[in-house]
Amino acid sequence: MGVFGAMGVLLLAVTWFQVVKADDLRSDPRNPRPALSERGKERGVIITADGTVVARSVQASDARSFDREYPQGELLAHTVGYTSFLFGESGLEAVYAEELRSRRDLTISDLLAAVLGRDLRPQGLEITIDPILQRAAYDALGENRGAVVAIDPRTGAILASVTKPSFDPASLLADDASTAWTTLLNDEGRPLIDRATQELYAPGSTFKTVVTATAIDTGLADPSTEFDDPAQLELPGSTATISNFSGQPCSDGATATLLQAFVRSCNTVFGDLAMQLGAEEIGITAEALGFNREIEYPWSLPEAVWRTDDLEDDLAALAQSGIGERDVRATPLHMALVASTIAGGGVTPQPFVVRRIFDSSGETLEETAPKEIGRAMSPETASVLAQMMERVVTEGTGRRAAVPEVRVAGKTGTATGPGGFPNSWFIGFAPVDAPTIAFAVLVEGSPVAGENATGGTVAAPIAALVIETWLAGEQ
Amino acid sequence: MTRRAEAATIVAASGLAAFGVVLVNLAREGGVDAQVGLTFLVFVIAFGGVHLAARAWAPNATSLLLPPVVALTAIGFLEVYRLDSGRAGLQRWWLLIGASLAAVTLALLSTHTTSILRRYRNLTLLISVVLLLLPNLPSDWAVPLEGLELNGSRLWVVFDLGFTEMRFQPAELAKLGLVIFVASYLADHQRALREAHRRVGPIRVPEPRQLIPLLIAWGASVLILIWQRDLGASLLLFAGFVLLLYAATGATGYLVAGWFLGVFAGVASFLAFDHVQRRVVAWLAPFEHYQDEGFQIAQGIFALGTGSLSGAGPGLGRPDLIPNAATDFVFAAVGEELGFAGTVAVIALYALVVAVGLGVAFRSRDTFRKLLAAGLTLVFAVQVLLIIGGILRLVPLTGITLPFMSYGGSALVGNMILLALLMRISHEEAV
Numbered sequence: 001m002g003v004f005g006a007m008g009v010l011l012l013a014v015t016w017f018q019v020v021k022a023d024d025l026r027s028d029p030r031n032p033r034p035a036l037s038e039r040g041k042e043r044g045v046i047i048t049a050d051g052t053v054v055a056r057s058v059q060a061s062d063a064r065s066f067d068r069e070y071p072q073g074e075l076l077a078h079t080v081g082y083t084s085f086l087f088g089e090s091g092l093e094a095v096y097a098e099e100l101r102s103r104r105d106l107t108i109s110d111l112l113a114a115v116l117g118r119d120l121r122p123q124g125l126e127i128t129i130d131p132i133l134q135r136a137a138y139d140a141l142g143e144n145r146g147a148v149v150a151i152d153p154r155t156g157a158i159l160a161s162v163t164k165p166s167f168d169p170a171s172l173l174a175d176d177a178s179t180a181w182t183t184l185l186n187d188e189g190r191p192l193i194d195r196a197t198q199e200l201y202a203p204g205s206t207f208k209t210v211v212t213a214t215a216i217d218t219g220l221a222d223p224s225t226e227f228d229d230p231a232q233l234e235l236p237g238s239t240a241t242i243s244n245f246s247g248q249p250c251s252d253g254a255t256a257t258l259l260q261a262f263v264r265s266c267n268t269v270f271g272d273l274a275m276q277l278g279a280e281e282i283g284i285t286a287e288a289l290g291f292n293r294e295i296e297y298p299w300s301l302p303e304a305v306w307r308t309d310d311l312e313d314d315l316a317a318l319a320q321s322g323i324g325e326r327d328v329r330a331t332p333l334h335m336a337l338v339a340s341t342i343a344g345g346g347v348t349p350q351p352f353v354v355r356r357i358f359d360s361s362g363e364t365l366e367e368t369a370p371k372e373i374g375r376a377m378s379p380e381t382a383s384v385l386a387q388m389m390e391r392v393v394t395e396g397t398g399r400r401a402a403v404p405e406v407r408v409a410g411k412t413g414t415a416t417g418p419g420g421f422p423n424s425w426f427i428g429f430a431p432v433d434a435p436t437i438a439f440a441v442l443v444e445g446s447p448v449a450g451e452n453a454t455g456g457t458v459a460a461p462i463a464a465l466v467i468e469t470w471l472a473g474e475q
Numbered sequence: 476m477t478r479r480a481e482a483a484t485i486v487a488a489s490g491l492a493a494f495g496v497v498l499v500n501l502a503r504e505g506g507v508d509a510q511v512g513l514t515f516l517v518f519v520i521a522f523g524g525v526h527l528a529a530r531a532w533a534p535n536a537t538s539l540l541l542p543p544v545v546a547l548t549a550i551g552f553l554e555v556y557r558l559d560s561g562r563a564g565l566q567r568w569w570l571l572i573g574a575s576l577a578a579v580t581l582a583l584l585s586t587h588t589t590s591i592l593r594r595y596r597n598l599t600l601l602i603s604v605v606l607l608l609l610p611n612l613p614s615d616w617a618v619p620l621e622g623l624e625l626n627g628s629r630l631w632v633v634f635d636l637g638f639t640e641m642r643f644q645p646a647e648l649a650k651l652g653l654v655i656f657v658a659s660y661l662a663d664h665q666r667a668l669r670e671a672h673r674r675v676g677p678i679r680v681p682e683p684r685q686l687i688p689l690l691i692a693w694g695a696s697v698l699i700l701i702w703q704r705d706l707g708a709s710l711l712l713f714a715g716f717v718l719l720l721y722a723a724t725g726a727t728g729y730l731v732a733g734w735f736l737g738v739f740a741g742v743a744s745f746l747a748f749d750h751v752q753r754r755v756v757a758w759l760a761p762f763e764h765y766q767d768e769g770f771q772i773a774q775g776i777f778a779l780g781t782g783s784l785s786g787a788g789p790g791l792g793r794p795d796l797i798p799n800a801a802t803d804f805v806f807a808a809v810g811e812e813l814g815f816a817g818t819v820a821v822i823a824l825y826a827l828v829v830a831v832g833l834g835v836a837f838r839s840r841d842t843f844r845k846l847l848a849a850g851l852t853l854v855f856a857v858q859v860l861l862i863i864g865g866i867l868r869l870v871p872l873t874g875i876t877l878p879f880m881s882y883g884g885s886a887l888v889g890n891m892i893l894l895a896l897l898m899r900i901s902h903e904e905a906v
Contacts (some may be wrong), residue, residue, distance in 0.1 A: 001855045003833075007826045010860070011819065013867035017779040018815040025780020030765055030773070033781045033793050033811075 004279070020053040034391045037434030039085040040065030044100035044122035046080055046092060048354065052131045054080050055093065057122075064409035068173055072131065074166040075138055078194035079129065079353060080474065082169035086177055092125060099123045099357055108118040116271040121360035121387065128157035128355050136469035137162045137441075140462040145189060147196035149336040150466060153429060156349030156369040158341070159470070160439075161333070165191040167306050200302050200329035201442060205265045205455065206425045207324030209338060209385065212262055214277050214285040216382045223259035223388055233268040238316035242271040242323065245414070245454075262388050263396035265412060274322020282322070283308035288376035289348055290337050291330070298353055304330040304474060324413060336440035337373075339427040342389070343409070343435035346382035348373040365405070390432050405466050407432035410463060412455030417445025424449060426459035428465045437470045439463060481538035482526055488545035489518030495553030495789050502790025510560070517567045518549065518773035521574035525895070526579035532585035539831045540901075543824040544879055544894055550821060551880025554808040557790050558801045562882050569884035572772045573891030579894040581897035589899060593843050596659040604650030611702055623815035629703040630874070646708050647889035651896070654854055657692075657716060658846035663722040665842055668724045692716040694734050697744075704750055707873030710861060715854040722836075758871040771798045775866050778804075779818070786814025801872065801882040806866050821880070822843060822863070829856045837899045847901045851893050 017025065026034060043066070054076050057066040068083060070076075071343025079102035081091015089097055103113065103120035113120065126353065137148035141164045150160040165187070173179040184192050185471050193199060215221040229249045233242040234344075250256040261269035274282060286306040289291060307327045311318040320326035339346040349370035349461050357366040371375040377385070389409035392398040397412040416421035422445045429438035441459040449458050493515035500507045522545045529536050548570070556563035584591070587636035592599065609632045612622040623631035625644065632705060634641040661668070692713060717733030744751045753768045761769030761776065771780045774797040794800045794808035799809075809817045832852030858875055865872035875888040 003829055003853070003860075004826060006856075006860050006864075007822060007829070009869065010822050010863050010867060013864075013869055014815065014818045014822065016809070017776060017867065018783055018810060018818065022780045022783040026783065028780075030762070031777040031781065032796065033777060034795075036793055037787070037791075095640065222763055413650070 015375065018400050032085070032429050035088055035103070036086045038083065038097075038101060040067075042066045042102045042122055043068060043083065043093075044096075044338070045124040046100075047124065047126050048129050048131050049126060050131065053296055054127070054129075054131075064169075068397075070169045071334040073168045073368045074131065074446075075131070075134055075162075077166045078163045078196065079127070079161050080169070082172050084172040084177060086172075086173055086179055092298060096125055096354070096357075099125070099341040114443065119359050119361075122151075123357050123360070123365060124126075124362075126355045126358065126372045127353050127354070128152075128159065129161065130159045130470070130473065132473055133466065133470050134160045134162060137462070137466050139162065139441070140465040143448045144443045144458075145446055146441070147199075147332040147468060148439065148441050149196050149332045150437055150470070151336050151340040151349070151351060153340040153343035153349065154349045157355065157370075158351055158370075159437060160466070161196045161353070163193075163195045167191045173447070189265065190244065194242055195332065195444070197297065197299070197301055197331055197333045199446075200305065201423055201425075202322040202325050202329055203330045203335055203426050204413030204423065205267075205270075205412050206335055206413035206427045206440070207322075207328055207330075207340070208262060208265065208270050208297040208341065209389070209411050209427070210286050210289060211270055211274055211277065211282055211322050212388065213377045213381055214282050215258065215387055216280055216384055217285065217377045218277065218432050220277060221258050222282045222385060223257065223262075224363050225258050226257065227254040227261065227272055229253055229256040230268055233271045233319065235271070235316035237314075240316055240320070242267045242319060244268055252371060259388055259391065262411075263391045265392075265397050270323050273317035275319050277322075279306075279311035279318050282306065284367065285376055288374050290334050290343055290373060295334075295337075296350060297333075301333065301393070302331060304334040324415060332440045332442045333441075334440075335425065336438060337428045338441060339429050340438035341376050342385050343424045343429035345379045346375055346377040348376050386429075386432055389428060393428070397454075397456040398428070398460050399461075400456060400464050401428060401463040401467075403430065403471070406430050406466060406467060406471060408464075409435075412460060414454040414456075419445065419450060421445025421447065421451060422453050424453045424455045424458040426455050426463045428463055430471070435473060437467065439466055441466070476597060477574055478526070478530060478534075478538055479654050479864070481541055482523070484542035485522045485526055485545050486519060486544065488549045489515050489522065489548065492552050494548065494550035496556055498788065499553070499557045499790035502788065503583045510556070514552070514556070514567070515674075517570060518545070518552075520572045522548075524574050525577050525581075525592070525891070528581045528895075529902075532581040533899050535905035536902040537831060537835060537905075539893060540828065540898055543827045543831075547821065547824050547828075547879045550809060550813070550817070551877070552795065552807055552810065553789055554880070555597040555882045557800045557812070558795055558808060559882070562801060566882055566887070569887045572884070573888040577891040577895035579901055580892050584896075584899045589844055589847065589896075589903060591664065592655050593659040597654045600656040602746075603649040603656065606652070606653060607699070608651040609645045630708070642886040644883070645885070646705070647883075647885040648892075650708075650711070650854060651889055653712065654719070654850040655847060656713065656852050657719055658850045659843055661719065662843035665723050665846075668720075669727075690736075691738065695731075697740055704748070704875060705753060706744075706754060706871070707861065707875035710873060711854065711857055711875060713740075714857045714861075716852065718844065718853045718857070719850045722845055722853070728899055729836050740831055754871045754873070758865075758868060761868070771804070772866070772868065774789055774798070775804050775807035776868070778807040780869075781865075782811040782814045782817075784815045785811050786810070788812060802876060803862075803872075803876050803881070803883075804866060805880045806863050809880075822865070825856075825859045825878075828852075829859075832856075833899055834906065835897060839900065839904045841904070844900045844904060848897060855890075855893060893904055 002207050026427045042057045047053050054072045056069050082092040083093040100122050148162040167184050212326050218415050229251050231249045244266050251260050256269055273292045285304050291304040291306045317326050321328045350373050352368045358364050367469045386409050389411055393401050393408045394412050398410040401408055401410045409432045413425030414425045424443040427440040429435040441462045443458045493511050496511045496514050497507055510787050540672035556565055570836050608621040610629045621633045623633045631642050632645055632646050720729045731790055757768040761772035765773050790813050792811035793801040794811045797804045836845050861873050862875045862877050876883045878890045
């Protein structure tokens with residue numbers, strides 16, 4: 001009978017929605033149910049290594065429901081994220097939603113688990129961020145827009161991940177959060193965007209570390225190799241030229257060594273060097289450092305860009321890309337990884353934010369073991385590059401990153417920024433002989449940073465504060 | 476199944492409704508309240524009453540119909556209570572009224588037998604047409620009986636009693652009257668309809684003039700669609716009629732002709748009416764029109780998906796996010812809170828009711844009773860298929876209620892009488 005055939009079709013359709021597509025439908029961002037059902041329930045705590053609480057659930061005054069609190073407010077908004085019944089979840093709150101949620105929700109499977117003696121209370125996260133360092137970097141950025149990412153080069157642990165401007169996640173939890181949300185969405189400073197890990201910028205002269213590493217690693221040059229020293233580099237097949245920041249030749253106008261060019265950040269020499277190395281050689285180093293590939297992180301990262309294929313036939317673009325402009329792009333996190341690789345003897349570490357997951361009694365359930373992405377350069381190359389970077393701080397463009405009685409290595413960068421205001425970069429690590437911190441500082445071009453902002457004047461002093469704070473905390 | 480087993484399942488299903496209320500109370504953390512006892516009592520009185528009426532006036536009636544109906548009513552009541560406890564209180568009153576009318580139906584037919592329905596079929600038709608037209612009364616005239624337009628459809632009649640007003644959808648009762656008329660008409664003309672065929676090659680084609688009743692039903696459906704903007708009743712009426720015509724004659728030509736007429740009317744109304752266009756857009760692309768037309772269907776789908784296998788549990792899901800859940804989307808609410816287990820159970824229970832109804836029709840020796848049982852069951856089945864199919868995006872969503880489960884007094888009363896009719900037919904045929 002047709003009627004029963006039709007009933008059978010109903011059964012198939014209901015199977016489709018409730019069994020086959022159930023997970024997709026449940027996690028569809030437009031479906032408010034998961035967030036609504038989590039509302040008011042206990043969620044796991046998120047702490048730092050020193051026990052500072054960055055997210056917790058406290059019993060509400062009616063004693064039946066829980067309120068989520070973010071005691072550090074704006075400081076860790078992008079990393080920790082939020083869980084809002086109106087706007088969904090972000091950051092670690094979203095990625096670890098399953099671990100952080102309470103399992104006491106009366107479903108049959110949960111009741112079974114309880115009978116079997118499983119722990120239904122939410123699990124907690126311990127993150128690698130050092131709250132004191134994070135605070136220092138956050139304050140050091142001041143009114144600027146920008147980001148600071150610090151990594152422990154020995155493990156890949158993220159020590160700081162600062163984005164400015166930020167927002168208070170608590171403002172998205174209240175019943176009247178819609179206005180706060182609209183304000184954040186319309187803010188031209190885009191406070192919801194995590195500049196540290198989600199925004200791609202031209203790395204400017206900080207990318208010269210990658211070109212230098214390639215040159216030394218391939219044997220094409222060493223710090224004393226001499227290059228032509230014109231005031232302007234004519235680019236083949238193009239009317240464009242490359243000149244130095246000062247508009248002058250790098251050294252005496254005849255020849256300049258690679259070391260001189262690196263310390264003074266001479267564009268002419270590096271444009272020349274990039275063309276000599278070729279897009280492919282630089283690409284090999286860049287990719288080992290995390291460019292053009294996905295990097296595992298709690299959330300998906302945009303890929304840092306080095307366009308080997310396009311640059312192979314376009315020497316002018318290759319020269320411009322060799323000084324970190326044109327088509328090269330990286331997030332502050334990527335550039336911190338570059339610094340971390342040099343600090344760590346040439347091995348690129350796998351970055352991680354969550355150190356361990358623990359149960360309600362504090363017992364560790366899962367611990368992150370340090371991993372490597374791969375080797376980007378030989379230990380010798382890394383060591384030579386480190387010494388060159390130290391000279392940048394002792395006598396070159398990065399002198400304002402110097403910290404008394406600490407051997408600091410670094411590289412400045414100044415790149416085209418928004419509205420004619422240059423973006424300022426500083427990447428580096430310290431102490432040079434046994435590095436415990438590597439970092440990237442990015443200050444976005446804006447009237448606050450000024451028209452004449454450079455990596456050396458704007459970003460380097462922030463780096464100095466970061467190093468000082470970290471080393472003071474280590475003792 | 477014996478009458479005694481029937482009584483036991485009625486008590487068990489009433490307990491199911493009451494237990495559902497307990498679970499909803501617990502989920503709200505408000506403590507178990509008097510609603511539990513009240514619900515149990517009303518269910519036992521209502522369905523126990525129908526059971527006793529059947530013992531008294533239709534002792535040989537099948538005892539397979541009442542149990543699945545009580546279970547469906549209990550599951551539906553649980554979700555209506557969970558969505559709107561105020562309306563659930565009203566629904567209990569409607570359940571008592573519906574059960575009383577079912578008992579009255581059984582009592583009346585025990586003295587006159589169903590043949591009285593056949594005898595007064597023209598009166599039945601007249602009453603049905605008047606009932607169908609009632610919502611088209613002006614909304615603002617002085618008489619206390621007024622038509623009312625709700626959610627874009629003109630289905631309601633308001634009976635203003637001064638201190639309060641009663642609303643009902645007369646189409647729910649007209650539906651029964653029309654089935655009675657058509658079954659009786661077809662019973663009289665069955666032979667003529669069955670034998671009047673021409674052969675065009677291998678295909679049997681009905682005589683053109685035998686298509687006239689089909690065209691009349693089609694015309695009536697189209698008129699309902701235009702005047703009352705009720706896609707659901709229109710489809711239901713037409714589909715029910717075509718199926719009954721087919722059941723009476725066995726001529727597939729009617730199915731084919733009905734299909735083409737239906738598609739033609741569907742396409743024409745899609746082009747002509749924007750309320751039909753909105754329905755179709757919401758059916759084909761609910762997620763692309765999530766903010767407006769598609770919102771209700773999309774929320775229904777989310778409810779089903781989130782419910783997954785075992786559901787959130789009574790009172791623990793969020794079916795209240797679906798607009799008009801208690802009237803239009805009870806099935807999705809069941810899917811969210813009772814899960815795949817619940818929806819499969821509901822579909823199986825409906826299949827059981829339809830199977831028993833068709834079984835009654837097949838075993839009937841009298842043509843009128845056969846066609847009446849088939850007609851009532853088919854209209855019931857089409858209604859279930861249209862609304863559940865609409866929620867599952869198999870057909871466009873229509874404003875039809877889910878029999879015995881949705882909130883709605885007129886529908887519940889109509890379906891209780893339908894139940895009584897089927898039980899009575901099975902009694903008469905069992906003698």
